[in-house]
Amino acid sequence: MFAMETWKIMEDKMIDINKRSCIFILQAFSKGGYIKEAFNWLNFLAENDRMHYAPMFNIFLSGCWSSKSFNHVDRCLELMENQLVGKSEITHWELLKLAVLQRNLSAVHEIWKEYTRYYSPSVIMLRKFIWCYAKLGDLDSGNAALKHLLVLARQGSASLSISGTGNYQSSAVDIPIPTKEKSYEKRFSLDNLSSLTFEGNPEKNEGPVEVSMDESSMGHHSIMKNLELKKSFESQSKLNIIDALLLKINGNTFFNELGKGRCIPVAHTIFDGAVRIDSSNFQVKQEDFSELSSGKMKQGLEMTSCPLKNLLRWSFNDMIHACAQSNNYQMAEQLFLQMLDIGLKPSEHTYDGFVKAAIEGKGVDYGMKVVKMMQERNIKPYNNTFAVLSVGYSRTLELDMAESFSNKISDKLPKNIHTFNTLLAACGFMDEPERAVRVLAKIKRLKIKLNIRTYELMFTLFGTVNVPYERGNILSHMDVTKRIGAIEMDMMKNGIHHSYASMKNLIRALGSEGMIQDMLRYLDIAENLLWQTDAHQTNDLYNIVLHALVKAKEVSRLLNSAVNRHKAIEVFRSMRSCGLPANVATYNIMIECCSMLKCFKSACAIISLMLREGFYPQTLTYTALIKVLLANEDFEGALNLLDQSHSEAIQLDVQLFNTILREAYIKRRIDVVELVVESMHREKIQPNPTSLWYTFSAYVESDFHSTAMEALQVLSMRMISEDNEILQGKKSVFEELILNEDPDVESEIIKTFKGSQEFLATALMNLRWCAIMGYSISWSPEESQWAKRLANKVST
Structure with a gap:
């Protein structure tokens, strides 16, 4: 507004407005975000036959980019056409930025094609195109442009300098190109980018990306040289090597066939900077840079200026980071090695991208090796590098390493909350709330704002006190209430509302x-807050509530009948009356509810309803039905149902067998225990520690101590493997651990077989205990008298 007032004063005083004044006024509007006023100013100048220059339109396009205003871009290009204002390199750069902002790779390819029609690409524009391709994940086109940039750098035909403002500038004169065709401007319309048509599909790297010469670019090359180049390209059309880069090495010219990784000699042609690059079917091979990595390439770069080396390094960095985003470690490694081969020193930013690519491609341990290499070279990693390492170790559940790297983060950028959230999620998975408290303290010290994901994890981590160690009580319920209140208060302070996930975690x-009333109250709140939640998500909330009610054995009294019914039935009926769809999990929970009511008839009714709605019984369904029969001490019916599930090709699991083992152990039914254990063995279902506990305890409590030890040894062997050959193969290694007299061997066993092999550690500890008790260890469990007796018993 101040600029407009100044202009009006100039008019009142009849002071002529010049080019600089027009530019200043336009800058005031564009940089201030007044795009409509800026465009009106351009129109005003046109209507009054004022001077028009390409820089003025470039300023306006830059304002459209900074304010993310795309509505006036097409109108600006149309005005340029009407005023016969040609496009400069800066104009194309502004259009590129707008295309990247809209994530439109097709527009970038089209701009490249139009730009190279009139210009021989400069190193600065090549660097900018590389940046665009890297941002949009087009590694093939970016790689081709980078190869062209390296050729120019090797030839020494590119020169850069630094302006007084610190910007890099080329010695070439930026002459705006003429506007010949009216449709030329429309192809760059960013309001209609989705309707652009090209030769091929640039999104799939099928469209041509050319760097060629045109007769209109007389200021750069002679017509004779241009015709000579065209003849050279035409002579290669029979070889079908459009995807090629023209190189000159040791006086000879080659086409490097990028898609096949081999060099084909062509006619002697003088290289003068004109290159044709086609990105169709472009596939990067390990040999892509073989010509460029020669000693002469390195020697050529040593003679280049420092600004040009920086520009090359930035372009490599962009590509390496793009490889990390696209999970293309092979190309990232190739680019990194190429930098070293040509004598271009990697920066901290280079290593940051390479570490990210290494972690995505080869794992966090390999990324750690790269960091150690940085330390050997006295290169300090970025905070981003520490963050990606922390995330990698969090995903592999190595929490000590993950926390160590998260503590090295020193900046308070909002994006770092993702690193801490990943670590918090790992703390929740490993049940380490104490570590999570330290992580939250670190977030607070850095003053990083929490997001909804953080609060979702906090409800999981701190929403319980005793679980899973023991049942809740009055004191723990009071503590939970205080915690949840504090978390929700902090959410309100930061202006963050509940999400579906946060409410789901809170209800769970x-x-x-065991805080049933509070759980039901929050279920009502969730239904009101999350009214846009789809029916399946609402069903998940109800399943959580139903499962909690079944586990808590909560009973409510209905006034219309003097009969005690489980609260879960009431919630299920409410759910059905609201028209919410039930799924297999819902029916399985309700069948398990029938086990508490000891009503097999009700369970059959639910099965009937389940079948009518198109759901077929699964393993968990049979497990729940068996629980109902066992609640009535119908072991024969449970075993018959187990046989039926096998005949119906149901995928049996260890939990199904453990359900029967548990009740048989409680009721001292050793006969049932032995039948179930032998059935597991015949079905090749490996026992778990729970199976061992029920079997061993059943014998011990019946005073069959020798049998208990024999059963423990056999089942421990089966936990290691059901295959006798595998057991014999591991005998020597495991026997050394079992019979070792070193007092620290037990901790070594636990440490060695942690994680996914935890059951193996349990089996070895059981066998070690048997050896300590004086029992000989047999690695042929089928030779056990106990195992033979069970096999004969089931056969008869």
């Missing part, structure tokens, strides 16, 4: 702690 936490 309350149910696990």
Whole structure:
């Protein structure tokens, strides 16, 4: 507004407005975000036959980019056409930025094609195109442009300098190109980018990306040289090597066939900077840079200026980071090695991208090796590097390493909350709330704002006190109430509302702690807050509530009948009356509810309803039905149902067998225990520690101590493997651990077989205990008298 007032004063005083004044006024509007006023100013100048220059339109396009205003871009290009204002390199750069902002790779390819029609690409524009391709994930086109940039750098035909403002500038004169065709401007319309048509599909790297000469570019090359180049390209059309880069090495010219990784000699042609690059079917091979990595390439770069080396390094960095985003470690490694081969020193930013690519491609341990290499070279990693390492170790559940690297983060950028959220999620998975408290303290010290994901994890981590160690009580319920209140208060302070996930985690936490009334109250709140949630998500909330009610054995009294019914039935009926769809999990929970009511008839009714709605019984369904029969001490019916599930090709699991083992152990039914154990063996279902506990305890409590030890040894062997050959193959290694007299061997066993091999550690510890008790260890469990007796018993 101040600029407009100044202009009006100039008019009142009849002071002529010049080019600089027009530019200043336009800058005031564009940089201030007044795009409509800026365009009106351009129109005003046109209507009054004022001077028009390409820089003025470039300023306006830059304002459209900074304010993310795309509505006036097409009108600006149309005005340029009407005023016969040609496009300069800066104009194309502004259009490129707008295309990248809209994530439109097709527009970038079209701009490249139009730009190279009139210009021989300069190193600065090549660097900018590389940046665009890297941002949009087009590694093939970016790689081709980078090869062209390296050729120019090797030839020494590119020169750069630094302006007084610190910007890099080329010695070439930026002459705006003429506007010949009216449709030329429309092809760059960013309001209609989705309707652009090209030769091929640039999104799939099928469209041509050319760097060629045109007769209109007389200021750069002579017509004779241009015709000579065209003849050279035409002579290669029979070889079908459009995807090629024209190189001159040791006086000879080659086409490097990028898609096949081999060099084909062509006619002797003088290289003068004109290159044709086609990105169709472009596939990068390990040999892509073989010509460029020669000693002469390195020697050529040593003679280049420092600004040009920086520009090359930035372009490599962009490509390496793009490889990390696209999970293309092979290309990232190739680019990194190429930098070293040509004598271009990698920067901290280079290593940051390479570490990210290494972690995505080869794992966090390999990324750690790259960091150690940085330390050997006295290169300090970025905070981003520490963050990606922390995320990598969090995903592999190596929490000590993950926390160590998260502590090295020193900046308070909002994006770092992702690193800490990943670590918090790992803390929740490993049940380490104490570590999570330290992580939250670190976030607070850095003053990083929490997001909804952080609060979702906090409800999981701190929404319970005793679970899974023991049941909740009055004191733990009071503590949980205080915690949840504090978390929700902090959410309100930061202006963050509940999401579906946060409410789901909160309801699950309350149910696990046994706070049934609070859980039901939050279910009502969730239904009101999350009214846009789809029916399936609402069904998940109800399933959590139903599961908690079944586990808590909550009973409510209905006034219309003097009969005690489980609260879960009431919630299920409410769910059905609201028209919410039920799924297999819902029916399985309700069948398990029938086990508490000891009503097999009701369970059959639910099965009937389940079948009518198109759901077929699964393993969990049979497990729930068996629980109902066992609640009535119908072991024969449970075993018959187990046989039926096998005949119906149901995928049996260890939990199904453990359900029967548990009740047989409680009721001292050793006969049932032995039948189930032998059935597991015949079905090749490996026992788990729970299976061992029920079997061993059943014999011990019946005073069959020798049998208990024999059963423990056999089942421990089966936990290691059901295959006798595998057991014999591992005998020597495991026997050394079992019979070792070193007092620290037990901790070594636990450490060695942690994680996914935890059951193996349990089996070895059981066998070691048997050896300590004086029992000989047999690695042929089928030779055990106990195992033989069970096999004969089931056969008869």
